[in-house]
Amino acid sequence: MKKEILIIGGGLSGLVTGYLLKKKGNYSIKILEANSRLGGRIYTKKVGSAPIELGATWLWKYNTSLLNLCKELNVNLFEQQMEGDALFEAMSANPPQRFKLPPNQEISYRIDGGTSALLDKLSNELQRCILLNEKVLEFNSSDDKVLVKTPNSTYYCDTVISTLPPKLLVNSIQFSPELPKDVIQISDKTHTWMKDSIKFSVVYDTPFWRKNGLSGVAFSNVGPFTELYDHSNASDNGFALMGFLNGALAPLSLEQRRQKVIDQLTKFFGEEATQHIFYEEKVWRNEELTTFPDNQFIMPHQHNGHIIYQKPFLNGKLFISGSETSKEFGGYMEGAVRRAFNIIENL
Template sequence: MEKSVVIVGAGLTGLLTAYLLQELGYNVKVLEGRDRIGGRIHTIQSGNAKVEMGATWFNQSHYHLLDIIEEFKVPYFEQFMTGKSYFQTFSNVPPQEIAVPNDSPSYRFKNGTIDLLNSIYTKLKPNTVFLNETVNEIIISISTSEVKTNSRTLKADVVITTLPPAALIDQIKFTPALPSELISLAEQTHTWMQDSIKVALTYKKPFWREQGKSGTIFSNVGPLTEFYDQSNLENESYALVGFASGSCARFTKEQRIEKIEAQLKMVFGDEALQYESYNETAWYNEEFTKSNRQEDNLFPHQNGGHSLYQEPLFGNKLFISGAETSKHHSGYMEGAIFAAESVVARLKNLHITQS
């Protein structure tokens, strides 16, 4: 008999899991609380430029991701790093010119990171993914499982969650309750990017390249801690994109812009202030990313890939998955891919053993 699976979350792990299970003959449904697919992958159109407000870069060590990129034929290119970069150590020290070695380059997707998600999404059967479906409760019984959202109840043989563990325990009620050990672990599992503010400014021309600069900033001072050229491959749209420090959360958006403008002027001069658009995404305000009950003093990737996340629950009816559960590059796109492949392998092996 065809096995039914409900997946919570239409990010990279959720969509790839759905695709892999679909290929194995499972009946799959994906429930997503947002009005878009992608999760922490969020490419937006700003004027004629695509800018990344979420996951962006990958490299040659991310070989599971590279395999998926090859399978779905998603084009990518090397991150522009040519020219002078800048590093600032202390507030009383001006930015220093540095040369960034390019022996281990990073890459970006030619049509935005969302292109990877769209490539997987289009391979799914119609009526597989449901947006604006906030999962409120998961009820596990001997005969079946029920997943209750704001608008419907779905029954399934197996439920796979892909939310960050802290957000999962914060937002979904489980009957029976999750093991206390797992709840404690989830509270102490860092959600990658949960405290990040991603910033993007678009320009009519890449003035920094004309100045012989790469557009790259590394700063211990901030407000921008990392900033990079995010012009497109065709050199037709131009942007600078990166991260503002978590401490910027205490400022208003207007105050952040003022401080960011001052920093950019110090590095690039007045031309940096002639931007066409300013965009920011404060991930700590994203409902399905940040948990309201999680401590802010966790170190990056704390408890990522913990062995408890690898164990099915309630008689193999519930699987905890997602980028944070990956034993390999936890939190990153690579980790999301590895988590999807791992949970599918466990489920496949389980049903082969039982058949």
């Protein structure tokens, strides 16, 4: 009989785990995703001809597992455009200063068609296994089977692989029997990468910022954006800028943040910045399927890849996976992929 595996979460980690299990064969697989879309912290929005990344964007040449996966699935990459000078705003009273980016910087790569192109390839292989709008609320383990409950259904399986950020897992799913105390404590203090970030993108008809030899790269001590990059598409015929906003702006309305961003872009690049076609943003701290809201300060990457996650729980019935549990590159897409390989080896 096929071993029944239930994966909680249809982010990169969950999808790669499902893909690898399917390739290995002899498993019955289900992936339960609470959201109405796949991807979790990968969120590409298609507006106009420039796919906008409101979640994960870049990969690097040392991300070997992710790069191999992209190659296997015929997912193409292109280099982040960095050609030209950058701008730096030190104080609000002064205009931004122009400077040269250091030569021989590490190249950041993007995925042609958006990071979601990788998700599309993975989910095509897994179509009948994926169930959207299925938020897991309860995990009950008996002697032989595990029972998993969502608001609509009950599932029975042999093994569960959770890919939720550990902090979210222990604060949002009810376990019977309870998880060991040390697992709860460590998970509750495990950092979820980018949980407080606000990412935005502004789409334009033309890359006017490239005039006068500027790259579109900008940094600011003043805000609202702290970092900015050219976010045009791989064919360079859909144009956009993308950046990160100061987290203190989360309580404002979208319209207030939009106006502040356009004002700042106008200060950096002139009047043409007001002529945008779309403004898109995502406030990740408001995303309840990523971030558990509490006021606890957790150091970036704290407990990522902790030793406690490296063994299964409840007699092999539960694996705690997801990028943050990876011993290498925890919090990044590379961590999500490596952890999926690691789980399969230990299943």
